[in-house]
Amino acid sequence: MIMGRGLVNRLLALLAALAAVPLPSAARAEDGYKLWLRYAPLEGQAKAKLDAFKPRVLTTSTNSATLAVAAHELIAGLNSLDGDKRDPVGSNPSTITLDCRPGNGSDGSFEVKSLRHEIRISGADEIGCLYGAFALLRELSQGHDPAKINLAEHPAMPLRMLDHWDNPDGRVERGYSGRSIFDWWKLPEHLDQRLIDYARADASIGLNGAVVNNVNASPLFLTDRYIPKLKRVADAWRPFGIRLYISVRFSAPKEIGGLPTADPLDPAVQAWWKVRADALYAAIPDFGGFLVKANSEGEPGPQDYHRTHAEGANALARVIGNRGVVIWRAFVYSAEDKTDRAMQAYNEFVPLDGMFDANVILQVKNGPIDFQPREPFHPLFGAMPHTRLMFEGQITKEYLGQATHLVYLAPYWKEALGADTGRGGTVAQIIAPAGMAGVANTGSDRDWSGSHFNQANWYAFGRLAWNPGLSSEQIAREWAAQTFSRDPQFLDKVVPMMIASRQAVVDYMTPLGLAHQMATGHHYGPGPWICDLQRPEWNPCYYAKAGKDGIGFDRTAGGSNALAQYAPSVGAQWANPKTMDEDYLLWFHHLAWSYRTKSGRSLWDELVHRYDRGVAAVDAMTQTWSSLQPYVDPERFADTADYLRIQAEEARWWRDASIAYWQSVNGLALPGDAHPPAHSLEYYKSLSFPEAPGQ
């Protein structure tokens, strides 16, 4: 057989179609590393418009590092959008002007306006110009007309951060995307290029801070040896407007300071912290501050010395002074406290309102338990008017399918951010003086986030911290256009798929307000039968309270009365199961299996119905994705298809294992149209995954 190249290529195409022939990466399209900053070449009208505008020239008022980054991004971005084949100088050169006040003393506000032969980017400061450059490229990447840009934006809140739960040895707690992006071992001598690319990605969506280590903190980050390492990272991030923060271990004065105590009121302890803070600020003048998980899940804290959280936080805040902040986590619950776990943080912190120093910020998770697929908003929001509260969301999907399940989280966060606290505004308004922190999903995987669609959650978190008023749809649309394809036929299908994905995961994992039904340790897969863990509130059975009589956690006045922690107007909306939004039903109410839901179905039938609905929604996502193959490169298409296959399998696992267990409790038959579980309850109980990631 003799073949010209055309024939050879045809032969290869034929062979490549065989599953048995995996080809090396030379044949690969895209691996996801570029995130939403691909600047894929424009086509058709959009390209014609960019060509007509021909922005060939840049002006800039200074040569700061930040403006150099902005200019580089614009040149590289425009070249890439233009297919990297632009003439060096056009016949009708228009101008992109970067015009901003020197330094970074302001908030990064910017305007981007199309004028005659000019697009003017004006920044309140240099970071404003960088944000403006990214905003312009975002518009152009979506194919918008360069002659019609008119943006004026300012951030909704000052702190827009990622929290990295990364350990110094490179392991990431609740990380599902490889090792840590931080290679502390090779720092300071070697800075990985990825840390530059990371800062660029953060800046492109308006993020301006990062806590580089796990809240379950190693004291190493407070040692002299780590200061040059941290400095190298902070120096690299500064042009991108990313401030560096560290998590600190409250007992560090004992562990590495050689002191007999870490009592925050002890002068020697305070002096020790002062020396550490001063050393950090000497190396990193814009060091952001400390994040602290104290007296939570075994971590040390001020209560070890019979001091309050306020006394502990203030002791650290005073050594930081006006140079930065102390971010103190409100995620506390106690082994001794027999109160409903959902109520403990409120009970602990509300009495301390007004007692925190001005540079202390209390970081509160979106809901009162722990990043469950659905929770009502945290009752602390609005309940501490004299304390700055910050929102903590989880981008890494610890409880929502981890790396592989496609779950777009913007609707999830907006559900909390948009909730009216009944106490002076929505959650978004309450946190506006402070900010938002997202537990990062970044790792060393080539796609950064464990899957291509997980990148959307990093993107959405940044965009929402910049502007919580953006709709989930808009964010999904602009992300998908930049990440995959700006073809409207693609976007019109992928955006609804993304939007629907959140209700899907709620339905197949924990419908109707159930929560915390996952397996122990790795938190992967269902474990509703688990009831033998040491602390009661670690057990799924604590949350579902399923028995012959019914299911659900009674948080009404007749039960734990967690409802009373909300403003009366808010509590009222959840007090009556007959009138309330049933998405929260079993979070607040314990109801008989025969209870009649709004659908007319019994609670049991409705529960099964919702599990089935979740499985069906994943199947629909799979079908939608299949139809999008023409718009996506082969590698990212196949990756996503693989993960949807996993998600479809595991949605069934969640449904079937849960139903098998509830049946063992209630003895009820399935509704007529429901599929029985594929396996026995014993089978589901027997599954074990000691190598599951993220622990």
Added chain:
Amino acid sequence: MIMGRGLVNRLLALLAALAAVPLPSAARAEDGYKLWLRYAPLEGQAKAKLDAFKPRVLTTSTNSATLAVAAHELIAGLNSLDGDKRDPVGSNPSTITLDCRPGNGSDGSFEVKSLRHEIRISGADEIGCLYGAFALLRELSQGHDPAKINLAEHPAMPLRMLDHWDNPDGRVERGYSGRSIFDWWKLPEHLDQRLIDYARADASIGLNGAVVNNVNASPLFLTDRYIPKLKRVADAWRPFGIRLYISVRFSAPKEIGGLPTADPLDPAVQAWWKVRADALYAAIPDFGGFLVKANSEGEPGPQDYHRTHAEGANALARVIGNRGVVIWRAFVYSAEDKTDRAMQAYNEFVPLDGMFDANVILQVKNGPIDFQPREPFHPLFGAMPHTRLMFEGQITKEYLGQATHLVYLAPYWKEALGADTGRGGTVAQIIAPAGMAGVANTGSDRDWSGSHFNQANWYAFGRLAWNPGLSSEQIAREWAAQTFSRDPQFLDKVVPMMIASRQAVVDYMTPLGLAHQMATGHHYGPGPWICDLQRPEWNPCYYAKAGKDGIGFDRTAGGSNALAQYAPSVGAQWANPKTMDEDYLLWFHHLAWSYRTKSGRSLWDELVHRYDRGVAAVDAMTQTWSSLQPYVDPERFADTADYLRIQAEEARWWRDASIAYWQSVNGLALPGDAHPPAHSLEYYKSLSFPEAPGQ
């Protein structure tokens, strides 16, 4: 300031020169992912010759998966060498013919011959054709004339393997290049592209097998759940000629089989192993077999049941049958055995010679201790004429600077392979019926191996397993030409630098035959003072035996008499310190500090001299590398320069900490021209690196 693009670019160049402006990866050159398979465009005469030959057409006799891979590699490689700008059909089309016997029943031998208008690749089997394709591309990549190719090669040994010490959760024991390349969690549904690219790289250097999990083995790999995962990998690797092996845990019948014992003579245990092996072979017909670390460093083994290693190995070998092999590691030493650790494996295994089944292979490390910077060859080589012995080398540089130190290992392995055992040939000849296994240095880092130069060790190991007769220089030269630049001016400098790097690391870490002087656990950095670990042979002091009277381990007849384990002719060469190669001096002899070495210097002065020589050699490498900047892309140049800076610092650390300790023992002054240690011994002892990688 208004600038045309030229001006902007000049401004950017200016700004980029400031250390404060790190630019995103759009500006990057190469990240190392392509390894030695870059096929960088030819220039000048080499390009003219390729153009003159114009090999446009391929013929192939079948459409097997392996030949599809070979054809794809040739097309992609030729296009890339030609700058990806080749005409679809040339005017004078020459032919590359792939002509091989169907199937893979032979050994992968091949010929590649330039004829008139043709290059003919003939393979003894299909893998032979693939090897021939890679060999042709290797020649062309070096700029050799396509009209003068004349290769006829066959492998020196049947098993050419990598051993991955990778755990199922993604951590790599003694791994310094990120997480495992194996993502068992996402398998079988998702196979990472990297596993294809890995198999391609292996095949390109003639490797044909890989053990996918750590010798400290998790029993998970023997469970039903792992079979589809392993099958997916094996299926992907098959076209590349890579057979899959697993490490097995000897006690698995108890841990996952539910049996009360793992006694290899127990029929139920044997039946259990049979079922496991049959299940693996049902899924993977060409499954390679088992690797076993038994009764070694706490791992379970047959001796737990008072059975010999032979009884244990044979029990497993019989369930494998003629389908594969059992590779049994000879790396054993005992807490109870008070003999010189260097002698224990020999004592344990030599009496078992002739007792192993035919499909058992004994895997022996290059030296009798454990991959130290320099060891004499292992006395087992040649001492078991009725047993097939396999060579185990360590590509990951656990004891040789790990990720960052530049140490080219071909001279290291060739030192052992070329050693005459005095018992029927060199080590290379002894192992020829079996093969070589290298402990892999692959990981999820973008550069695969933790540094660009570490890739050379992966490459060299494969090339030496194919042909141990290749010189270190030739391997270095062809690797560097493919990986960095084929410019002779570059090669003439980089190759000697690589060759010198091995003696350098010996000199600054453990000169004159010292060994095992590293810190505990992570094995990073010096720890000659360590003498308080539970087992005597875990302590550096056990190996150096330094005291007021002298230093070194007496392995002569007056001491442990390890010398007697070697053939008399071999032992004789090391018996007399006055005449022997002083590179092994303190391995075999305990000598007074005042002992006069061949240089005329006292032992103490010579020791200090060699430490200094090692430091100077690293400084020379740094200078050489600086001079090579014009030949290397910026990113890989900077990465390497960073690591050389680390190596230069750490060479001094090794020298100074070691000298400070020896001085505390011998009380001697330094020779006049020597620099005193930079810090006190107490300082060096105080250093602690709990986050060091690879543990």
